[in-house]
Amino acid sequence: MPKKKLIRQNVYPYHVITRNNNRDWFNIPIYEVWDICKESLIYALEREKVEINCFVLMSNHYHLLLTTPHENIDRFMMHFNWRISFMISNRINVINHKFSNRYKWSIVSKQSYLFNVYRYIYQNPIRAGICDECKDYPYSSLHFSNFEAELFNYRPHLNYSDSKHLIEKRFGSEFDNCIRNSLKRSYFKPKQKISVLYKKRLNDFKYGVSH
Numbered sequence: 001m002p003k004k005k006l007i008r009q010n011v012y013p014y015h016v017i018t019r020n021n022n023r024d025w026f027n028i029p030i031y032e033v034w035d036i037c038k039e040s041l042i043y044a045l046e047r048e049k050v051e052i053n054c055f056v057l058m059s060n061h062y063h064l065l066l067t068t069p070h071e072n073i074d075r076f077m078m079h080f081n082w083r084i085s086f087m088i089s090n091r092i093n094v095i096n097h098k099f100s101n102r103y104k105w106s107i108v109s110k111q112s113y114l115f116n117v118y119r120y121i122y123q124n125p126i127r128a129g130i131c132d133e134c135k136d137y138p139y140s141s142l143h144f145s146n147f148e149a150e151l152f153n154y155r156p157h158l159n160y161s162d163s164k165h166l167i168e169k170r171f172g173s174e175f176d177n178c179i180r181n182s183l184k185r186s187y188f189k190p191k192q193k194i195s196v197l198y199k200k201r202l203n204d205f206k207y208g209v210s211h
Contacts, residue, residue: 004186007107008071013053013157015117015183016073018081018103019061027092030059034139036087037062041152044079048072051155056121057139058128063121065108067155077103106183113188114157115166120179122167127176134167135160 020026026033034057041052050072054065068076081103108114125137135142144154160167182190 003102006074006105007186008068008073009107010067010069010071012107012109013065013067013114013117014073015106015108015121015188016064016066016077016103017061017105017183018064018077026060026088028088030057030139032091033057033084033088036084036091038148038152040080040083040087043083044076045153047079048076050076050153052141052152053154053156054118054121055141056124056137058124063124065117065121073105104184106185106188108188110188113182115163116179117183117188118156118158119167119169120176120183123170123176126170135164 037055037057041055045052049070051067051069052064053067054063056063066073066076108117122134122137122140122142125131125140126134131137134140141152141154141156142160144152148154158166178190182188
């Protein structure tokens with residue numbers, strides 16, 4: 001299947017996912033990968049300015065939500081993933097650590113969709129059985145310090161303390177699969193056959209948002 005053509009735009013956030021080669025685990029402890037990712041954010045941001053909205057590192061992949069005022073997602077991702085691969089390669093003494101294929105992306109153009117993408121990203125460790133609440137998982141942007149937030153140009157669309165009910169809300173596997181499949185599209189959009197379920201779930205709570 002041919003890769004979809006990249007859409008460069010400066011209005012809406014992108015959800016990005018990058019997996020390790022063959023879905024293998026990183027060959028170093030995840031806390032070291034976390035430090036490498038943060039150093040790589042600095043490296044990439046020094047070369048291409050973007051806004052980091054949300055970031056969660058898992059054992060063999062990461063989820064990133066970012067906004068690109070300069071329409072430069074491809075250039076930022078090139079620097080970011082190259083730096084991670086370079087540093088991991090040096091750490092484990094291999095010639096060239098690689099991610100599998102190109103990063104996957106989806107543009108999130110509606111506010112109601114965006115809030116659920118946040119919830120989906122932050123709940124990855126819960127679905128993996130690692131923790132009971134999003135806040136308990138240490139390798140996410142929920143744990144960026146104030147200093148790191150400035151360093152990483154961290155600009156979330158919601159605040160955890162104000163929106164805990166949204167981020168921690170569980171809707172079940174059917175709804176999560178709806179989000180997962182929608183994130184495979186160039187523009188995030190639930191399939192028609194589950195749109196009724198999606199709309200019902202969206203009405204199950206009120207949003208807490210900070211700007």
